Amino acid sequence: xxxxxxxxxRAFFAIDINDNIRYEAVKLIKFLKKQKIYRHIRWTxxxxxxxxxxxxxxxxxxxYQKITEQVSEKTKNLKPFSIHLASLIIFPSIKKPIVIALxxxxxxxxxxxxxxxxxxxxxxxxxxxxxxxSPHLTLGRITRRRHIFEPFEIELPKMHLKVRxxxxxxxxxxxxxxxxxxxxxxxxxxxxxx
Numbered sequence: 001x002x003x004x005x006x007x008x009x010r011a012f013f014a015i016d017i018n019d020n021i022r023y024e025a026v027k028l029i030k031f032l033k034k035q036k037i038y039r040h041i042r043w044t045x046x047x048x049x050x051x052x053x054x055x056x057x058x059x060x061x062x063x064y065q066k067i068t069e070q071v072s073e074k075t076k077n078l079k080p081f082s083i084h085l086a087s088l089i090i091f092p093s094i095k096k097p098i099v100i101a102l103x104x105x106x107x108x109x110x111x112x113x114x115x116x117x118x119x120x121x122x123x124x125x126x127x128x129x130x131x132x133x134s135p136h137l138t139l140g141r142i143t144r145r146r147h148i149f150e151p152f153e154i155e156l157p158k159m160h161l162k163v164r165x166x167x168x169x170x171x172x173x174x175x176x177x178x179x180x181x182x183x184x185x186x187x188x189x190x191x192x193x194x
Contacts, residue, residue: 050180084161
């Protein structure tokens with residue numbers, strides 16, 4: 001038996017963001033850091049900003065290969081689509097805050113993409129996700145859970161994104177925070193070659 005088979009690693013599917021969104025997100029984080037209400041937040045590092053599509057937990061090398069193949073097969077006919085980051089939210093709610101995030105819209109194609117990922121994972125013998133899908137770009141994690149946020153409105157700049165691929169990332173937890181390494185890029189609408 002291959003020893004590497006037993007060495008599992010944390011992984012997740014996500015959509016990477018473009019330079020404009022990264023710039024605007026970092027600018028927004030800098031602004032929020034100056035507000036007293038946001039002092040109990042561990043902010044996301046610039047290089048770790050992404051839109052989470054599905055957290056996988058710990059997977060093995062053989063599971064990784066199968067997942068990549070199956071998810072590629074399921075998403076190959078989905079056309080690239082556009083979204084924009086429309087609002088700043090406290091997730092899952094203001095009364096039970098875990099993260100502060102940017103919420104993408106419209107959700108239709110993101111939900112469809114998530115469902116296709118789930119089908120690929122089911123074919124890879126990965127347990128179905130029990131939580132409802134809520135795509136978001138995490139700006140920071142709230143470290144003081146009892147902190148109550150008041151409803152707020154912040155005018156956001158235009159942040160548009162063309163989704164052309166999903167990425168399977170490896171997540172290594174370190175003392176200074178997680179390090180995300182892209183393992184596989186799965187393009188949408190793969191044209192069959194004749």
